Amino acid sequence: MQNSPHTSPRRALPALVVAALMACLLSWAGGSPAQAAPGDGSVSDPDIAYVGRWDTSSGTAAVPNWTGAYLQTGFTGTTVKVRARNAVNFYASVDGGPDVFHAGVRGTVDLTPRPLSPGTHTLRLTYRSGDTVFQGLVLDPGARTVAAGPPAGLVEFVGDSITAGALTDRLALDSYAWKTGERLGMRHTQIARSGYCLVAQSGCTGLSGQFFRTASTGGTNWDFSRYRADAVVINLGTNDIGHGVSGAAFQAAYTTFLRDVRAKYPTAHLFAVQTLKKRYVGETRAAVGARNSAGDARVHFVDTTGWLTDGADYEDGNGHPNEAGHTRFAERLAPVVRARLGSGAAVKAAAPGQPGDPNIKFVGRWDTTSSSTAYTPYWAGAYYRAGFTGRTVKLKQRGTIDLWARIDNGPVTFYDDVKGTVNLTPAPLSPGNHTLQVNYQVVAGSYKGDAVFQGLVLDSGATTFAPPAPAKLVEFVGDSITVGTTTSQNARTAYGWLIGERLGVEHTQIAQGGACLVAAADGCVGLERQFTKLDPNAATPDWNFSRYRADAVVINLGTNDVGHGVSAAQFQSAYSSLLRKVRAAYPQAWIFALETFRGRFVPQTEAAVRAAVAGGDARVSFVDTTGWLGSGDLSDSVHPNDRGHRVIADRLAPVIAARIGA
Structure with missing residues (x-):
């Protein structure tokens, strides 16, 4: 047996010191950092997924490159904070909720000033501007991160200011690229920057x-092994024409670019999008044709003709889409991409009962695009319907909320201040097919419930199915009376809901307590302006009226304007404007202008209706409500009680039915 050489302690100590010094020098020189322990929230925590082109090489700071890059993770505990080196602007979404904007923050930034319920949560963080450096998360003692399990598929968008979302409020988050990725349920990247061309020119x-570079400037090559795209959407050519690029040069560059992208993503579908300004269309088509002729069948030209409307869908005439324009773009583009990816792609349809399940019908103005895991209703009376199999159904609720649920057209059950997994069937149903309708308490005024749909929990092996869908829809526009304020079930016991159910039609209540027709300087929300918005209390985004079409619109406004200094002339002008906006949104709908139950601005309402009819709109009617309500029909001097709303429904439903045939 060979003996090990003897080493004295005196000789071993210098060797250890040298080794330690060498380790420090390597660290200072940028050597590979030690691997973080899973779950510690540090930059190199493997439970944090970085989507897009991030520089994570330092191990202590992660820097996003290009626009629209984000990180996501799961975490346990009740709070989460993020470390910011210097002043930065970013968006954070917790548990699939809204992307909350944090402006000019630095240091340790609390993302949960209101602690969450104990359990496992999710976080998505997207940087906008400033010192965009991620330095890790701070969690509760004993808490840890958890791999969030992001979607397997990825779609990469390549473009200029349009793909970057320029001129919109939230930039990358409002762009068609972000919206398309969310709609597809895929990870998404935006390799885009304002002013960029396809062909390099002086100044472009x-x-x-x-x-092929890591960042939008500089020459460091990107490591394409970091992720693989399943689809690449290219939207380039808008800027080249202003930099003297000839058609021949553009076509040659596009053909080469498609070839080079294919080399990086051998199996991806490549989509060459016709620019919205229709520049280099022939050359783009020819480049796609050249690649197809070379044997690449996964390259496709996308004709965008007619997708957007000049003016209405743009911030600046016909250059940069507004938020609604980006939404429309995404609604047209997502099916094109999905059709090519097909069943063999990584993209999967939403699981039964989850947001995105096509068997769940969301009625009213719901935000279904900001998040693929949480849908938010706005305005009063929004609801959803679904069919389901099995014997039980539960509802996943992120935070505390009041809600009403109805199963199989049975009695309506009220759930007060519930959250988590809410059991809607404590007594199991008989086996078979069932239907569910749910609506949330209106989040307005002092009520701050968390009205967010995060999915249904069904029996093992159960599924959803599309419930019978009414063919028509009636939209009710108004104030607290249309909301159903002071009634026993708010929106559900308001005349709009009652009429919709009585006529067997879908129904929406675009109404808010205290609302006026005319936006007042003292803060009264003006529905002449807000009618076209998703959120009654926000100037953006615009509502996408292609989401549904109303067959009738009932307007009941004017009760509050008189208390906010609105003149008769202002009211009449605004009413005429609202009638025009409603007509533009719903070209075939019958529009009913109700006399307010307190008889306010009646001549002006009638005059606005006469003006619309004189202008050629024969589908506008004034509804005289004189004598409809008595003193026993009111809960105060203004608001109808439950009986009063039933009286209104008794009188108004036949008027509507006579026009729309319901």
Whole structure:
């Protein structure tokens, strides 16, 4: 047996010191950092997923490159904070909720000033501007991160200011690229920057070369092994024409670019999008044709003709889409991408009962695009319907909320201040097919419930199915009376809901307590302006009226304007404007202008209706409500009680039915 050489302690100590010094020097020189322990929230925590082109090489700071890059993770505990080196602007979404904007923050930034319920949560963080450096998360003692399990598929968008979302309020988050990725349920990246061209020219960076770099500036090559795209959407050519790029040069560069992208993503579908300004259309088509002729069948031209309307869908005439324009773009583009990816792609349809399940019908103005895991209703009376199999159904609720649920057209059950997994069937149903309708308490005034749909929990092996869908829809526009304020079940016992159920039609209540027709300087929300918005209390985004079409619109406004200094002339002008907006949104709908139950601004309402009819709109009617309500029909001097709303429904439903045939 060979003996090990003897080493004295005196000789071993210098060797240890040298080794330690060498380790420090390597660290200072940028050597590989030690692997973080899973769950510690540090930059190199493997439970944090970085989507997009991030520089994580330092191990202590992660820097996003290009626009629209984000990180996501799960975490346990009740709070989460993020470390910011210097002043930065970013968006944070917890548990699939809204992307909350944090402006000019630095240091340790609390993302949960209101602690969450104990359990496992999710976080998505997206940087906007400033010192965009992620330095890790701070969790509760004993808490840890958890791999969030992001979608397996990824779609990469390549473009200029349009793809970057320029001129919109939230930039990348409002862009068609972000919205398309969310709609598809895929991870998404935006390799885009304002002013960029396809072909490099003096004063214009060419993405035919810069696409292959880590950042939008500089020459460091991107490591394409970091992720693989299943689809690449290219929207380039808008800026080249202003930099003297000839058609021949553009076509040659596009053909080469498609070839080079294919080399990086051998199996991806490549989509060459016709620019919205229709520049280099023939050359783009020819480049796609050249690649197809070379044997690449996964390259496709996308004709965008007619997708957006000049003016209405743009911030600046016909250059940069507004938020509604980006939404429309995404609604047209997502099916094109999905159709090519097909069943063999990584994209999967939403699981039964989850947001995105096509068997769940969301009625009213719901935000179904900001998050693929949480849908938010706005305005009063929004609801959803679904069919389901099995014997039980539960509802996943992020935070505390009041809600009403109805199963199989049975009695309506009220759930007060519930959250978590809410059991809607404490007594199991008989086996078979069932239906569910749910609506949330209106989040307005002092009520701050968390009205967010996060999915249904069904029996093992159960599924959803599309419930019978009414063919028509009636929209009710108004104030607290249309909301159903002071009634026993708010929106559910308001005349709008009652009429919709009585006529067997879908129904929406675009109404808010205290609302006026005319936006007042003292803060009264004006529905002449807000009618076209998703959120009654926000100037953006615009509502996408292609989501549903109303067959009738009932307007009941004017009760509050008189208390906010609105003149008769202002009211009449605003009413005429609202009638025009409603007509533009719903070209075939019958519009009913109700006399307010307190008889306010009646001549002006009638005059606005006469003006619309004189202008050629024969489907507008004034509804005289004189004598409809008595003193026993009111809960105070203004608001109808339950009986009063039933009286209104008795009188108004036949008027509507006579026009729409319901």
